[in-house]
Amino acid sequence: MPKAKKHIVIDARIRRSSTGRPVARLLEHLQEIDTDHRYTILLEREDTWLPKAKNFSAVRTRFPNFSFNPLNQVLYAKQLYGLKADLVYFTLSPQQPLLYYKKFATLTHDLVMLQFARAGKLPEWVHAVRMRGYRLLLWDAHRRAKHVVVPTQYVADAVNKYHLFTNRKTTVMHEASEPPLSGKAIAPADFPQNFIMYTGSAFPHKNLERLVTAFGLLREQHPNLKLILVGKREWHSKKLEKWIRKNSPYFEDVVFTGFIPDEELKWYYEHARAYVFASLNEGFGLPGLEAMVHGCPVVSSNASCLPEVNGDAALYFNPEDVHEMAAKIDEVISSEPLRKKLIAKGYENTKRFSFRKFATQHVQMFKDLLGE
Template sequence: MFTSTGRYTRKLIENLERLDTEHRYTIVLPRAQVDEWEPTSPRFSTVGTDTPYFSLREQTGFARELRRLRPDLVHFAMPQQPLYVGAPRVTTFHDMTLLKIRNHKKHRVVSALKRVVGAAAFAVFAHRSRANLVVSRYSGRDLISYTRAAARTVTVTYPAADPITDPPQSVGTPFRRFVLYVGTQVPYKNLRRLIDAVLRLRADDDTIGLIVAGRIDADGARLIETLDEGAREGVQFTGFVSDAQLRWLYEHAAVYAFPSLYEGFGLPGLEAMRHGCPVVSSDATCLPEVYGDAAEYFDPRQVPDLHAALSRVLSDQGLADRLRERGRRRAEMYSWRWMALRTLDAYRDALQTGRDGCRSAEGPS
């Protein structure tokens, strides 16, 4: 499993290799990952760096490394970047999590200070970028609101969800039917409320359970500690799963639940749709924009509303089938090729105009 950002970057590069016959690309990777990617085009090459993210070296040594490459344009796939790179830049902003979501692992004052510093840095990067790429219209509005970036510099480049082609590999589960969640367990993902909603389902049918797929992080470990024995019987934390296991989970889940309080795009729900799994989703932030009429929505702050949405899909086969069909159609509307073409347009504008500005791009609606 790649992170959403990692999958975005890999798919962008793969599609640019096929689409762009004009430019040469140097892909800067952590040195340990250089051997993990083999370019398929002679116009693409790799360079390794030992620079850690969010470090002083990112502002000094990494900036010098970039300048030595003498690029005509630099694309940062995340907003973490040096203040000065000596070349025009394009930046992808996936979301404003750093600015909008308090880090509960840090003291309140430290977390607030980090958000203030982050907001200042994001504003500088957005204003220095000739093009600011975002993964949804909602994320674009957030970017403009928090950084005062010029709207003309913002381009929507929706990601996509490819079907997993690995043969499915079974994941052992004690549940006859299960609700699926895939991702991290940080507090804003709202897992506690999802667990409470599933436990309400189990009060009427104890053959139903919740599977939480993905590496168990520190937040997940703390969440597990808060569950009593009865609750733990209704929730299965798988830890890391392979793509083959993830495919099996999507294909066998009774419903995929996405209770998040904040997202920039919401790729896991789209992946579930791609594999024919009905989706119930939070109605917060970008999710109605991305999923359209292909999800059953609920208020993510109301456990009864979440429980009701799950109950509707689990008890109404007709509704579940409609969501499956709408979900497949919705997922097919998104294309990594389209995303790469819009990104390439932004590159060309940034190189040719020599000014802050790029074409906006429309996508699924």
């Protein structure tokens, strides 16, 4: 009789979120390269993902990613025990229930919730209680995990800084950018002629208020310039819009696109004078790579992991200095030779990262943890 395949459960409940995009690609590549293990993928009830490989199956769960509810903790642990896994891989620390004691590994994307803990809209006391609970779960995840995966050395160092256990069982596995958007780029109905852009959320650590302030300084030299903010409209972006209307004389030239189709996003990348990433803290900083893969020059914050990921393919600024930010953006949008140099370096930089390598590293980790 052939030897039974070891059973790996991957908690992929975050697959459909922006944070979960690397997880979605991990599942795609694992199906292509690993036939030696049996996989069960745990998904949200609403997720319609279906496996293509015969050694993969999908199971839905009704439990949320983070829950301090004791009943949810007990019932989710019971569901995990029922799957009889040889190894569970949680793709968002701290997903693991406190009562799950069998072998598991975990992926920590970033520590933004610890480093920018007041990013939400909850009352102060509620937020303080939640943060205590979050830190307890994160500490517990790192304490009990057989291995911790992080996307950059910056996050590995932050794990040590916050005393979430040593790096003796931590491995850096770089994520990657998506391939260039396919299809023909389509201009939006009312497209700008001269603009810089940003894509993503408007959470406080994204530092968009300072970006808008720097944009205001740029307008003195570039009176027709616009700032395009691409991203789903939600509470933080609406709050930012109110702030701009109150504090910037150029609020009409800051454009919130909301969600846009890929064809329009591709057009923005291809026609922007620069992509500006002003973030104060990232775990990997994927947006810069996505701009690079579309041939858009990147002007970036020098904070957190961004120099590690963007290498010499971006022009950097101190994200807390709006004058320096404006000067570096001006340097790029005013010099076609510099733009072309950054575009060429950007294409080269993206070649350092591969989701196939990301998946291959995971398979090796699984084998090591399973004693194979």
